[in-house]
Amino acid sequence: MQSKHRLWWLLPLGLLVLAWVLDRQYPLPAAPPPATRVLAEDGQLLRAFPAPDETWRYPVTLAEVAPVYLEVLMAYEDRAFYYHPGINPFSIVRAAFQNLGAGRVVSGGSTLSMQVAGMLDPYPRNWTGKLQQAFRTLQLEWHYSKDEILTLYLNLAPFGGMLSGVESASRHYFGKPARQLSDAEAALLAVLPQRPSEWRPDRYPQRAREARDKVLQRMLQLGLWPAQRVNAARREPVAALPPEPPLLAPLLAQRLKAHCPSCTEIHSLVDAGLQRQLQGLVESYRVRLDERQSLAVMVVRNADRAVRAYVGSAHFGDQLSEGHVDMVRAIRSPGSTLKPFAYGMALDRGLIHSHSLLMDTPRHGKTYRPHNFTGGFSGPVTAIEALRRSLNLPVVQLMEHLGPDRFVATLQNAGMILRGEGQLQPSEAVVLGGVGTTLESLVGVYTALAREGLAGAVRLQPHEPEHNRWVMSAGAAWISWHMLAQNPVRALNPLSDRPWQLAWKTGTSYGYRDAWAVGVSPQWTIGVWVGRPDGSPSPGRFGRQMAAPLLFRVHQLLPEMGVPLKQPESVSRQPVCWPLGTLKQQQDNKVDNCLQQFEAWLLNDTAPPTLTQTPDMLQPPLLRKVWLDEATGLGVSPSCKTAEQHLEQRSIALWPLPVEPWIRAEWRRESRLPPAANRCTRLVGGRERLRIIGIENGNHLRLPPGRETLEIDLGVSGATGSLNWYLNGESLTALQGNRLALALKNSGHYRLSVVDASGNTDSIQFSFQRSHTGD
Structure with missing residues (x-):
């Protein structure tokens, strides 16, 4: 008898050893990894990437879920969750009697722990499968606390389609995090995992309402909610958004995920509200582009160089405009920027x-x-x-x-x-x-105009440090900003009286391949690029026409504190x-x-x-000192002064030689410098002005009858060495002897310029008209 008694004591020990062996032999499957979420600065979702099993599963904790959802879930699914060992025999017996009485399955006996076990390790719907579920449930209770098991349920429960977990369901169906669920929404999500395909609120709103109201009725029957609260929840309509993730800053999100492939939650510095506004603005601006053009916009807060909005393409995913290419980071010619x-x-x-x-x-x-x-x-x-x-x-x-x-x-x-x-x-x-260069790099250096000459890389994420590098002094930055702060508002809207706080610059690359506009206000730096991602030209599309209008509209979206840039002590006027x-x-x-x-x-x-x-060409000094005969006002050299003459020294300011054709006649050298006295003829040497001979300034030329081309033989006087001729800035080929055979075919206004080897210049303007009148 004593040996049998000892064997009964060994039975629990043997069961424990068996359980330990089975647990070691068949460990619990790990929970599947969640989806990756890229978040705005305030935690709003910018873009999500599905988990490896192609489901939308957003990690969430008990503290991040509305208490009302947990209350409804526990009341409806498993009121004894915190008291049973994972399997509740009373629930199983009650469900069996209910199903036998109804002749069909009307109730399940599965606890939340059993449901989690089935989510971690799906089992066949037979007795063998039930034993497998029971084993996994006990195993689950052995390894995890009740709160941990409940957290697993919150993250793994199916909610229809590819939605897994209450957080993804709440965001996809209702556009809000699970911590903001209402009573009616909490009731619907509590029951939805029972039949996720049949009760989806986006597809079957009436079925979803009936299922939700059944849960609300249970809350009333259990005495947990008063009738007034239940009736208010019933009046709330069942309305759901399509279960699709948002696409805010999609290319930025893709970029950040590529930097951290294993991360499940990635934080950015983007302002979600501003990003929505900017994407809406870009969407409306697309009508100005051709089907192969794209654009990129970046908005940076000057105080910390945080990227607050990021648009990498005009239409994400579009094939014709290569919407998958992030033009914020593309290497392009910056033009004049x-x-x-x-x-x-x-x-x-x-x-x-x-x-x-x-x-x-x-x-x-x-x-x-x-x-x-x-x-x-x-x-x-x-x-x-x-x-x-x-x-x-x-x-x-x-x-x-x-x-x-x-x-x-x-x-x-x-x-x-x-x-x-x-x-x-x-x-x-x-x-x-x-x-x-890149738009991102350009914007980072442009911030120096509002940051006392300190440039640096823009910041995409909170953990990225600020790096300041000197590009110019604070005074030079302040002056440069004011040189660029011209106000185009009057041209766009003559009635606008809004103070202008934006310094801006446009640029167009060679062959109209890239159109740029960069603006700097005291608080913001904005960069805009427009063009074709494949680098082909967009004829006639330049920065001031294509990029600047978008720049100004983006600037209007941004709040300004109204505080001007502080003028450095090194700057004076x-x-x-x-x-x-x-x-x-x-x-x-x-x-x-x-x-x-x-x-x-x-x-x-x-x-x-x-x-x-x-550095490679000397020119005469602009301040010329001359001696004048006080009696005649003529120029005299002290070496040829007579005893009767009284000389006066005078300093005369002259203009640079290359600009003389564009200044008033009385400001040119021939008018500013005094004529030389006869006895000092050497002062006159080389002072004959370079002149174009053949057309006078201001002439209006017409094509003679019966001719297709007007041919004019031109020459010069007062030239030194070889000549360079220019017509409207285009170089012309001179004949032997530095003469020019000018052939005019097209009507218009022309400027003809000539430069000799000494840098002397002359320039005339004239017009040519092909049509002619009769006698």
Whole structure:
């Protein structure tokens, strides 16, 4: 008897050993991984990527689910969940009697633990399967706490289609997180896993209502909710969104997921509300594009360079416009968008102030001869006008002084991505777009205009650190911002009185392949690119026409604090004079040498003189000292002065030779310099002005009857050496003897210019009309 008694004590031990062996031999399957969610700064979902099993499963904890859902779930599914060992025999017996009485399955005896066990390890619907479920349930209770099992249910329960878990169901059906579920929504999601395919609210709203109301009735019968609360929940309609995930910043989300493939929750700095507005704006703007064009927009908060909105393509997924290509990161020619940095660097090096005289004139004797976007020349222009009009020749003049190597190195040190031949072997062409960069990189460096000259990479995620790199001084950045802050609103809306707070610059790459616009306000930096992802041209589509209007509309979406950029102590505003370019108060600008006056922004109270030479070409000084006979006013050299003469020394300000054809006649050298006295004829040598002979300035030419082409033989007087001829900026071929055979076929207005070997120039304007009148 004693041996039998001992065997009964060994039975529980044997069962424990058997359970341990079975647990080791058949471990619980791991929970399937969740989907990947890319979130906005406030936690809103930007885009989700399905789990490996192609289901939408968003991880959630008990604390992240509305308490009302847990209350309804426990009341309806398993009131004794926290008290039974996983299998509730009373529920199984009750369900068996109910099913036998009804002659069909009307109730199940499965506890929440048993349902989780079946989700982790699906079983066949037979007695063997039930034993397998029971084993897995006990195993589950052995390894996990009740709260952990309930959490597994919240994440694994099926809700129709490819939805798994209450969080994904709540977001897909109701567009809200599970913590915000209403009473009616909680009741529907509590019952939906029983028949997820038949009670889907997006497909079968009436069936879903009936199932939901059954749960609400149970809450009333159990005395858990009063009738008033139940009736209010019943009145709520069953309305569900299509079970599709949102697509906010889809290309950014794809990019972030690629950086962390194993991450299940990825946080960004995007403002979800602004992103929705921007995508809506882009969608409406697409009507201006052709079917193969795309666009990209990036909005960055200057304070921390956080990317608040990100549109990588005009139509995500579209095949014709290659909507899968992220043009925020594509290497493209930036056109003229690099010009502001050349002006900022020139300010820092003491080469210019905001109203320095720069030359928009033909580049005779130069191997690199770019043209302006609109063609032709403007002569002398202020630095601010040259930048705002995006003139090519003045900025190339600056580049010759800055040095392309130094320019490229400074931009790269500031964090700008530069690619291509222009980066490997820099030349003056780099400032006109002769290099490749990205919209993201460009925006990062443009933030320097609002951040006291400090540039850096933009930030996509909260954990990314800020890196500040100097690109120009705070004073140069402030002046550059004001040089670009021209107001186009009056042209777009004459009635608008909104204060303008945006400095902006456009750019167009060679062959109309890329249209750009970048804007900087005190709080924001915005970048816009428009073009074809395959790099083919979009003829006639340029930055000011295609990208700038979108830039201005994006800026209107953004809140501005109204706080202007703080003016650095190194910046002052003082009057300067042309042609010398120096302060009006200087001695050289007194008398009649201040021919034009401007209020200029100066850096460190310094007004650099007008650039009159380039590193490879000397030009006469602009301040000429002459001796005058007080009696006659004629020019006299002290070496040929007579005893009766009294001489007066005078300093005369002259304009740079290349701009003389564009200035008033009374400002030119022949008018400014005094004629020489007869006894000092050597003063006259070389002072005969270069003149075009054959057409007078302002002539109106007509085509004679019976002829298709007007041919004119032109010459010059006062020339030195070989000549270079230009018609509307285009180089012409001279005949032997430096004469020019000009052939006109098309009606229009023309500017004809000539430059000799000494840099002397002449320019005339005339018009030509093919039609003619009879006698």
